[in-house]
Amino acid sequence: MCNNRFFTLSNLFQGSGYIGFECLRKKGSHNVTLVNIYSPCDLDLKRRLYKEFQSKKVIGSCDTWCMLGDFNCVSEKPLFV
Numbered sequence: 830m831c832n833n834r835f836f837t838l839s840n841l842f843q844g845s846g847y848i849g850f851e852c853l854r855k856k857g858s859h860n861v862t863l864v865n866i867y868s869p870c871d872l873d874l875k876r877r878l879y880k881e882f883q884s885k886k887v888i889g890s891c892d893t894w895c896m897l898g899d900f901n902c903v904s905e906k907p908l909f910v
Contacts, residue, residue, distance in 0.1 A: 836861065846878060847898070859892055866898035875901070 836852035839860075843849065849864040864882070868875050882896070 844878075844881060847882075861892070862894045864894070864896045864898075866896060866900060868898070868900045870901045 835856070836850075836854055838850060839853055840851035841849070842851070846868060847864055847866045849862060852861050852863065853859070854861055866878075868878055
């Protein structure tokens with residue numbers, strides 16, 4: 830997920846259902862966080878996962894977040910913002 834020709838890996842983090850990379854973009858010195866998610870189907874576990882990401886975003890110094898993967902979510906209303 831983090832190509833060393835374009836990024837320098839500064840931190841790797843993981844938890845139940847996800848793995849994330851905090852990277853520094855070599856061109857422009859821009860911080861980026863890439864997260865690959867396999868979200869649980871259970872709504873309570875899904876909410877716990879999203880709260881964990883919110884706390885990481887507050888603590889982290891990255892400018893841009895890209896979250897991708899399988900969110901196991903079909904809903905007319907968003908579960909998080």
